[in-house]
Amino acid sequence: MSRLFADRNDAARLLAQRLADEHLAGPIVVLALPRGGVPIGAEVARVLGAPLDLLLVRKIGAPWQPELAVAAVVDGGHPEIVVDDDTSSLAGVDRAYIDAQARRELVEIERRRRMYMQGREPLSVTGATVIVVDDGLATGTTARAALKALRRRKPARLILAIPVAPRETVAALRSEVDLLVCLAEPAPFHAIGLHYLDFHQVNDDEVLAALRRAQPPAGGAADGAAQGARR
Numbered sequence: 001m002s003r004l005f006a007d008r009n010d011a012a013r014l015l016a017q018r019l020a021d022e023h024l025a026g027p028i029v030v031l032a033l034p035r036g037g038v039p040i041g042a043e044v045a046r047v048l049g050a051p052l053d054l055l056l057v058r059k060i061g062a063p064w065q066p067e068l069a070v071a072a073v074v075d076g077g078h079p080e081i082v083v084d085d086d087t088s089s090l091a092g093v094d095r096a097y098i099d100a101q102a103r104r105e106l107v108e109i110e111r112r113r114r115m116y117m118q119g120r121e122p123l124s125v126t127g128a129t130v131i132v133v134d135d136g137l138a139t140g141t142t143a144r145a146a147l148k149a150l151r152r153r154k155p156a157r158l159i160l161a162i163p164v165a166p167r168e169t170v171a172a173l174r175s176e177v178d179l180l181v182c183l184a185e186p187a188p189f190h191a192i193g194l195h196y197l198d199f200h201q202v203n204d205d206e207v208l209a210a211l212r213r214a215q216p217p218a219g220g221a222a223d224g225a226a227q228g229a230r231r
Contacts, residue, residue, distance in 0.1 A: 004164060004184050007198035008036065008135055011163035011183070012043035018181055019131065019161055020047055029128045029155075031055040033146065034112055035202040037134035042210040044133055044161065052214035053123040054116055055132060057146045058105035060098055062091035069138070072145035073102040075109040082145035116207055130155040132177075135199075136192035137165035140173050147176040164195045 005011040028050035032041025038054070045052035059069040060081075070088040074080045081102050088098065130150060137143055143160060150158060160173060161181040166189035170182050186195060193199035 003197045004186065004195045005197070007196060008039045008202075009043065011135065011196070012040040014183055015040060015133070015161055015163055015181070016044045016047035018183065019044060019159075022179070022181070024048070024129050024131075024159070025157070026050075027128045028131065029053060029123050029125050030131045030133060031125070031146075031150075033057060033132070033134040033142065034116065035204070035207050036136075038207045038210045039202065040135050040163070041133040042214040044131065045214045048131075050131075051123055052211065054112075054211075055146050055150070056109045056112055057142055057149075058109055059142045060101040060105060062087070062093065063097070064091070069141040071098045071102070072142040073105050073109075074145045074149040075106065075113070079106060080145060080149045082141065082148055084139060084141040087139060087141070115204060116211065125150065125153050125155045127154070127156050129157045129159065131159045131161050133161050135163060136195070137162050137169050137173075138189070138192055140165070140169040143173060144176060147173070164192060165189075 028048055030041050030045040030048065030050050030052045031054065032038045032052060033055055041052050056075040058073055060071040060073065062068040062070050068087065068091065069084060070091050070093050071081055071083040081098065083098060132143070132146060132150065134143065147158065147160065157178045159179045159181065160177045164184045164186065165182050167185040167187060170180060170185055174180050
């Protein structure tokens with residue numbers, strides 16, 4: 001199987017250029033899913049001159065295969081759980097299992113919030129063009145949960161942008177967004193990491209470094225966009 005991307009930086013450059021070609025209306029806010037989506041989001045935000053923020057969501061995996069998402073939980077004033085009915089049925093898990101795992105994942109979400117946000121308030125997305133970015137999708141359960149929660153925050157336009165995903169997942173998620181940008185829909189798909197030469201696990205230090213790179217200089221264009229997004 002040929003690899004589509006050298007690494008996340010390579011995928012980010014290609015995705016950022018594709019989004020730039022869309023000539024999106026502002027204000028724009030880029031939201032990255034930690035941890036793998038943050039290096040992607042940092043480059044997209046840089047190219048578009050937009051602020052970068054995080055969308056804190058955690059998958060709930062099957063008991064025998066944690067990477068197989070049976071549901072996902074999104075943090076917020078009212079945490080939202082989205083269940084993949086087909087996958088949860090195949091995995092033989094019930095709602096009690098999902099709710100128990102969601103409580104555990106909310107603890108990790110709070111840890112990440114304290115570490116990554118360092119006291120910063122989340123950007124407002126109301127009335128903005130919001131681009132949700134990750135390094136790839138498999139089942140799309142995590143992304144679907146994130147998108148459903150974001151709709152409640154009333155963005156003017158909601159966009160999902162990923163380098164790679166299976167075509168059935170892309171087709172299933174199109175109805176959740178106003179625009180879906182996916183660079184490649186390989187078949188067979190198998191796993192996200194198989195389409196990268198380097199797909200190492202992104203650690204907390206890399207997330208923090210990417211967030212620092214995405215911070216605009218004082219008075220810059222993205223700084224102005226961030227101020228507008230906070231109003």
